[in-house]
Amino acid sequence: MARSDNVFVCQSCGAVHSKWAGRCDDCGEWNSLVEEAPAAPLGTQASAPKKRGRAARLDLVDLGADTPEPPRLISGMSELDRVCGGGLVPGSAVLVGGDPGIGKSTLLLQLMARLAMGKHRAIYISGEEAVAQVRRRAKRLGLADAPVSLAAETSLNNILDGLKSEKPDVVVVDSIQTLWSDQLTAAPGTVAQVRACAQELVRYAKKRNCTVIIVGHVTKDGQIAGPRVVEHMVDAVLYFEGERSHQFRILRAVKNRFGPTDEIGVFEMGDKGLDEVANPSSLFLDGREDGTAGSVVFAGMEGTRPVLSEIQALVAPAAFGNPRRAVVGWDNGRLAMVLAVLEARCGVSFGNHDIFLNVAGGLKINEPAADLAVAAAIVAAAFEVALPAKTVVYGEISLSGDVRPVGRSEARLKEAAKLGFERAIAPENAKSDAGHVTIESVATALELVQTLKALAGE
Template structure:
C-alpha cells in the first residue's frame, strides 16, 4: 500500500512540523513530536465535486421563533448545575481531568440515574473490561440500572452500535483510547483524538443523542490531552481535586447552553461520589481554635457563595532569598499583595518566608480574595488572631485602596447562615441592611489598624 506524506505533530499542543526536532517550537515541550500520515494513500482520496452542484446559502433573521431547550435531568443536582440545568439532546460534552480523579464514577452514576428514569443510555468503555465496569456498578449500588454497556475502542464499531441502538445519551470513556482505521496514527495521538472526536460530535448533531466524551489530562505530553477537541464540543467540564482530599470539584470552562463559572462539589466515599449541598460547611468543618494567620474568605463560584479558610505563615528565613510558597492561589498576586503591604503599611518581608494555603485544596482565582489574603498575612506577621466570627472579602489596588466587588449581599447572607457575626469588606458593602455587622475599609492601612486594635483587645 502506498504511503502518504508524513508530518510531525506535537502530542502536547497539536502543532504541526514539517520535520522532526527534539523540541516543539510552539509550546517548548521536549520529545513530543510524533510522525503521522498527513494524507491518505493514493487512490483513496475522494473525487472533487463538479461545479454547479453546490448548495445555496440560506439566510434568516434574528427574530425567528425558538422554543426552550429541552434538557435531560441526570438526577445529580451538582452535575446538572454545571451543565446549565441538565444535558441538552444532540449536544457534545467533554469531561477532562487527571486519571483516577473520579470521572468514570461520576458519569456512571449519571447515566445510571438517567436510565432509571426511562432515558435510553449507553456506556462504552475503552479502558476497562465489561466485568470491571459491572463490579464498579455493584459497589455503587447501580447494578440494576438498565444501562447498555460495551467495551470497544474501534470508532467504526462504536458508531455502528450507536446507530443501531439509537440511545438518548452515550458516554465514551475515554477518547484517548479510540482509533479509526482511516488513519495510520497510533491511538491517543492528536490526529486520532481529533478525528474520532469529530465523528462522534457529528453523530450527536445528526441523531440528537447527547454524547459525553472523557479525556485524560497528562503532564508528560505522550498522550494528547482533550484541548485539541475543546473547540469541537458544546461544553467542556474539568474534574478537579487532590487525591489526598475527599472532595472533588466539577468546573465548567466552556458551555454553549449555560454559564461557564458554575462549580459542582462532590465528596468521594466508599459508595461513590456524593453531592455536597453546602460546600462552605465542608471547607470550614475542621476549623479549630483561632490561631494567627487564618482568615475566612467569602467568595463566589458562579452563582453560589462559598466560604473557605485562607491560611498564611510568615516566618524568619534562613535563606538569602526568602521563600514564597502558594497553594490554591496565584503566586503573582501574592507578590503584589506583599508589595502593597510593604509600601502602604510599613511592613518588611525581605527577610521572611511567606507561605499561603487555601484550606481543603480549593483553587481560588477571584480578585476579591485580596483582602482575606492580606488579613491572613498581617495576622501571622503581627501574631494577632482574627475573630472566629469574621469573614473578609475585597479587591486591593496597587494604591492600597479596597475596591468593591460584586454580589456582596450573597456573600454576607451565606456568612450569616453559617453563624458569622461580622465582616471586613469594602465601604460599598455597608449600604442597605446587611445581615451581619460590616466594618467598611477604604484602604489597606485601615485593615492593619483594625487587626492591631483586635490584638490590643486580646
C-alpha cells in the first residue's frame, strides 16, 4: 500500500505535524490538526534550469545613502492616517483584524469612499457578503454616490485576473479566510489556503504598486484566526477593537513598517457610521464626577498621543473563602504584582477582600506607567477616600516598592493641563512647562499610601 504524503497542519498556529494528534505540540490547542495535501507555493512551480554562466552579482548599496520618503495616499480620515503613519503607502499590504461585528467593514467602506472621492481608483471585494448587502450598507452610511467598484468573489485566480485588468490604486479584500485557490486541495480558511492567498495578494501589491488591505477574523483569544503566518508577510497590522456596549472603537497599530507602532485612532460609532474623535481624553472622561472613592485619572500614552482615562477600583469584603480579582482593561498579572507590592512593602493587606478593577469606557491599557494609578485607585477604595479634585496619576512601580520614572512626562502633563487638571502625582523626576499643573512627587509606593491615609484621617 502506497504511503500517503499528507501532513497535518494546526489551524491555530500553522505548525506542521507528520501524524495526527489530539493536541498541537507547538501551541497546545486541542483538536486543531487538519489533514492537508502538501503543495508547492503558488508561482514556484519548477521551470527549466537556467544555464550557468558567470556568477550572479549581488547589488550592494551604502547604508547611509539618502532614501526618499515613500509617497502617501491621504484618505482624509485623520485618525486612520495617523495610525498608518501619515497615510497609506502605495505598494504596501495592510492586515486589519477585529472581532466579528465590531465595524471593520464599515470602517473600510468609509475609507474606500473617501479615497474614491479623492480621484483614486478603489475596489472593494467582498467574500462574505453579496453586492446588494454592501450597497445597502453604503446607502445607510450615505456613501451610495461614491465611485467605489464592488465585487463579490472568493476565487483568488479570478480576483487577481480582474485586478490586473482594472489597475486599481487601493483594494480591500474582505476577508482572507473566505478566499481559495484551485492549486490547493485544502478547504478555504485553513492555514494552507490563507498563507497561499495572502502571499499572492502581497506579491500583487508589490509588483503593481497597489495598496492591498486584507481583513482577517480574530479568534476568541483576540488573535487573527489561524495564521500568525500572515502577520510577517504584510507591512502593517491594525487591530480594530472596542466593546459593543460602548459607542467608541479603537484602531491600534501593532506592526507598521512605514510608521510608529502602538499608535491608536479613536472612532465613535453612530447612525451614519464611524465618526472620528479628535480629543479621546474628553470622551473617556465624559460623565466622570470628582470626589468618588476608588476613581483615579491616569495620564497615559498611546503611541505618540497622550490620553487621559479613568481607572476605577472597588474593594469589598470577600463573601467566600477565596477572594476574587476581576480586571477589565488591564493586565491581570500586573494587578497581582501591584497587590503584592502593596502588601509586602506598604503593609496594606487585601487577603480577605475582593478587588474589582475597571478602565472606564472599555479602553485597554498596556503600559507599566499605569501601576501608580492602579495602586492609588485600590488604596483609595480600601480607605474609602477620594483623591483631590483635578488630579492625575502616573508612574511605574518596581518590586522593591520604588516609583520609577516613565517617558513622555511633559506630554502627559500638557494634556492634563489642557483638560483643566491642576495637580499630578508622579515620579520624582517629572517636570513640566505646563504652569497650571502642580507636581507632587512620590519616591515609593509607601509615600502614596501615607498620603492617602492622611486624606482619610488615619
